[in-house]
Amino acid sequence: MKQRRLLRFHGLKRPRVRQTWNKYNLFNLLRLRTPLLQNKTFFQQKWIGKSMTRGYHGEHIKEYQWERMFSRRPLSTVNMDPAYMARNDGSEQATGRGSGRLLKQRGRPGEKGTEDGSTKRTPYMQMVFAPMERRLDISVFRALFASSARQARQFVLHGAVTVNGKKMTYPGYLLNPGDMFQVDVERVMAATGKPKRGSRDQKALPTTATESAEGEEADAEGAVTEAAEGAEEAVDAAAADAAKEKHMAALKDIKQRAQKFMLVKSAHVRAKQKKSLRKLLQDVKTAMASAQKPSDPSSLSEMNEVERELTALVSQLTINSNQAKKDESARRKQEQEGSSSTTTTNSLGLLTDKQRLVLRWMMRGEAENPHDASKPYATPWKPRDWMSPFAFIPRYLEVNQRICAAVYLRHPVARAGLSEVPTPFSPQLSQLAFNWYLRRG
Amino acid sequence: MPPRIRGGSCQPQLLLNFLEPLPSSSLSPSAALAIPLHRPTASSSSSSSSSSQCSRAFSTTPAPQASRLRRKFKEWCENNAPLFREPNEGGRTNYVSRILKTSDFNDVTPDQPFPNNPHFRSEKVLSERAREKIWETVMEKGMPLKAVSAQYHVDMRRVAAVVRMKQIEKRWERENKPMALPYARAIVDMLPRANLTIHEKPFESINDIHVHSYTTQQLFVPASESREFTRADAAKAFGDRILPPDAKMRIPELVEMEKEIAGGMDPHTARAGFVKRAAQSEHDFAAKQKARLQAAEARRTRVDTGRFEFRFEKFNAEDVGPTGRSRSAVGWRYGMPLMDRKRGAVKIPTSVE
Numbered sequence: 001m002k003q004r005r006l007l008r009f010h011g012l013k014r015p016r017v018r019q020t021w022n023k024y025n026l027f028n029l030l031r032l033r034t035p036l037l038q039n040k041t042f043f044q045q046k047w048i049g050k051s052m053t054r055g056y057h058g059e060h061i062k063e064y065q066w067e068r069m070f071s072r073r074p075l076s077t078v079n080m081d082p083a084y085m086a087r088n089d090g091s092e093q094a095t096g097r098g099s100g101r102l103l104k105q106r107g108r109p110g111e112k113g114t115e116d117g118s119t120k121r122t123p124y125m126q127m128v129f130a131p132m133e134r135r136l137d138i139s140v141f142r143a144l145f146a147s148s149a150r151q152a153r154q155f156v157l158h159g160a161v162t163v164n165g166k167k168m169t170y171p172g173y174l175l176n177p178g179d180m181f182q183v184d185v186e187r188v189m190a191a192t193g194k195p196k197r198g199s200r201d202q203k204a205l206p207t208t209a210t211e212s213a214e215g216e217e218a219d220a221e222g223a224v225t226e227a228a229e230g231a232e233e234a235v236d237a238a239a240a241d242a243a244k245e246k247h248m249a250a251l252k253d254i255k256q257r258a259q260k261f262m263l264v265k266s267a268h269v270r271a272k273q274k275k276s277l278r279k280l281l282q283d284v285k286t287a288m289a290s291a292q293k294p295s296d297p298s299s300l301s302e303m304n305e306v307e308r309e310l311t312a313l314v315s316q317l318t319i320n321s322n323q324a325k326k327d328e329s330a331r332r333k334q335e336q337e338g339s340s341s342t343t344t345t346n347s348l349g350l351l352t353d354k355q356r357l358v359l360r361w362m363m364r365g366e367a368e369n370p371h372d373a374s375k376p377y378a379t380p381w382k383p384r385d386w387m388s389p390f391a392f393i394p395r396y397l398e399v400n401q402r403i404c405a406a407v408y409l410r411h412p413v414a415r416a417g418l419s420e421v422p423t424p425f426s427p428q429l430s431q432l433a434f435n436w437y438l439r440r441g
Numbered sequence: 442m443p444p445r446i447r448g449g450s451c452q453p454q455l456l457l458n459f460l461e462p463l464p465s466s467s468l469s470p471s472a473a474l475a476i477p478l479h480r481p482t483a484s485s486s487s488s489s490s491s492s493s494q495c496s497r498a499f500s501t502t503p504a505p506q507a508s509r510l511r512r513k514f515k516e517w518c519e520n521n522a523p524l525f526r527e528p529n530e531g532g533r534t535n536y537v538s539r540i541l542k543t544s545d546f547n548d549v550t551p552d553q554p555f556p557n558n559p560h561f562r563s564e565k566v567l568s569e570r571a572r573e574k575i576w577e578t579v580m581e582k583g584m585p586l587k588a589v590s591a592q593y594h595v596d597m598r599r600v601a602a603v604v605r606m607k608q609i610e611k612r613w614e615r616e617n618k619p620m621a622l623p624y625a626r627a628i629v630d631m632l633p634r635a636n637l638t639i640h641e642k643p644f645e646s647i648n649d650i651h652v653h654s655y656t657t658q659q660l661f662v663p664a665s666e667s668r669e670f671t672r673a674d675a676a677k678a679f680g681d682r683i684l685p686p687d688a689k690m691r692i693p694e695l696v697e698m699e700k701e702i703a704g705g706m707d708p709h710t711a712r713a714g715f716v717k718r719a720a721q722s723e724h725d726f727a728a729k730q731k732a733r734l735q736a737a738e739a740r741r742t743r744v745d746t747g748r749f750e751f752r753f754e755k756f757n758a759e760d761v762g763p764t765g766r767s768r769s770a771v772g773w774r775y776g777m778p779l780m781d782r783k784r785g786a787v788k789i790p791t792s793v794e
């Protein structure tokens with residue numbers, strides 16, 4: 001399908017709020033006001049309402065397609081209180097003068113959700129674009145798996161989205177209640193994470209030039225050791241030697257720790273320590289390479305030496321006060337873990353308790369969110385800039401972020417005072433848009 | 442929209458080129474020669490990022506200035522970057538209502554992502570702990586979905602969805618498949634969360650019933666004063682096929698339980714009875730489903746040839762409805778074009794099994 005042009009998609013002069021997590025969009029959202037409509041004809045008012053709302057709701061969908069989807073009967077629900085229903089059969093609402101007794105109206109079922117006693121209206125007019133939310137691409141965007149509706153559409157077209165376990169390449173597929181859609185994890189991480197280039201530049205800005213150069217060095221090293229890792233794993237699988245695997249695991253562990261200090265704690269590590277850390281990394285690499293060879297008597301002693309060196313280095317590092325928070329969380333985590341963690345910490349006999357905890361916390365964090373140069377996004381993964389103001393998940397979706405899957409539970413509905421369609425426009429404007437589409441309903 | 446490359450500070454370089462051709466452009470001209478600029482200083486101060494390199498050294502056309510709006514936008518970005526660029530500290534939401542207290546002459550509440558729309562709120566999502574809790578109660582304790590839904594005030598469909606996705610998550614864990622753990626942590630930190638503890642408000646309403654469009658109209662039904670006009674009578678008045686709310690309840694066992702409590706039964710006993718009835722109804726539903734599938738299987742004959750499996754079912758070719766256009770009719774019928782591949786017809790599947 002031919003797409004609409006993207007010229008001035010996030011313009012400032014004629015601002016349009018769009019379905020993206022862009023900072024221009026945030027600025028435009030803050031500036032968004034309902035325009036003055038008193039001096040306009042009704043047609044003009046409807047036109048304004050339609051054009052503003054359509055700029056946000058599925059602007060990539062052609063108008064005739066949307067017109068076919070539009071429904072003039074918005075869905076709504078009422079919460080019925082079972083306790084009320086058990087005690088009344090409905091005839092009490094015809095008592096008095098025919099519309100219920102006036103003395104206490106507390107128990108009316110339709111008005112149960114109101115806490116302040118006032119009856120809230122059901123905002124039907126905010127439900128104009130409810131059928132649009134059923135589309136697969138827009139649901140993927142609403143589940144926070146893509147940074148814009150257009151990107152979500154691309155995910156679907158490129159075959160990264162499955163519905164109920166089957167690949168679905170139609171962005172216009174209308175989800176049925178109970179459908180589960182799942183997006184490729186790597187795509188989601190790339191779409192919602194910080195981009196590689198940008199984050200590197202920003203990190204380099206506050207630090208000095210030497211530090212950033214060092215960071216790059218460490219990155220290059222990481223890439224090399226990764227390549228070594230891959231080769232090593234292949235050989236290991238063939239050999240299946242338990243002792244060697246243990247060595248390799250220990251070496252890998254040490255390497256990761258050293259890398260961690262190189263990358264994360266660069267602000268706190270002195271230049272000399274960094275130098276020795278780099279040397280250590282080199283040693284680990286060579287040790288790993290030598291351990292791959294079938295006949296190698298020296299690997300154990302070398303490993304021990306390396307481990308000793310590292311523990312000595314780590315014990316030199318002081319823990320400053322801004323890591324107290326990290327300590328606490330680490331301690332909590334360790335308490336949960338219980339006995340299993342003590343064995344690993346005992347192996348680092350030279351560390352103090354606090355240092356051990358920090359090290360453990362960091363190691364776990366890195367295992368979950370490692371530095372990996374092969375990824376298309378900045379690693380360790382972090383949410384992209386300007387994302388949090390747009391982060392919400394509507395109730396008609398249930399999302400499991402770990403596996404990047406979501407279930408479309410039901411169609412979006414309106415209830416007293418609330419509508420589930422995420423629309424940035426005021427009720428007046430939505431009503432005008434609704435009237436526009438009623439014309440050809 | 443990417444920021445336009447501005448040549449605000451390129452003018453001195455241009456002049457320099459004109460006076461004396463230089464081999465390299467790395468020389469900072471404004472530092473080397475103090476040439477007065479022919480433009481207001483506002484633009485040159487705002488375009489400090491592009492000052493290191495001249496993009497149009499050969500052009501004599503003056504570069505367009507940053508517009509007033511663009512300057513305002515940049516200024517806004519600089520002022521609000523600490524607020525909105527990164528997620529809020531301490532795992533709280535970070536919506537624009539942090540800085541915008543009124544919009545369109547209405548108050549903006551903190552849980553409102555769109556300041557102009559007071560009817561859309563960012564509602565709580567289930568936290569990781571809550572999901573685990575639900576999974577445990579269903580899969581390990583073996584509680585019926587209806588009882589779990591009533592216990593935690595979570596919609597039955599949501600309970601089922603949580604369990605379904607949790608099962609996949611556990612399978613991935615067993616298979617060592619990489620999961621989006623940092624993503625999950627970051628996203629859940631940005632959203633309002635519910636842990637499903639006793640002290641929290643109910644997560645959502647579990648007894649929602651759909652408002653039928655027939656029932657939204659106003660009706661005048663004459664009835665005698667002495668008549669007990671109940672919900673069932675009202676439903677009948679709205680239409681022949683309109684169900685009363687009692688028949689539409691998702692968990693009718695809850696009403697039964699409340700009736701028992703209203704009749705003077707001990708709440709604990711009533712609740713135990715509710716759980717039993719809920720389990721029974723779910724068991725019945727599963728049995729019904731199974732019987733239906735078995736009946737469908739009995740009608741079918743499978744012939745496995747090794748490469749293909751042929752499935753035969755009995756159909757009556759004459760059973761095509763009064764107009765010959767019945768949806769369930771099979772086979773080619775004279776004068777009845779098959780629409781499935783016609784131009785203009787929508788070919789997007791309507792459901793995925």
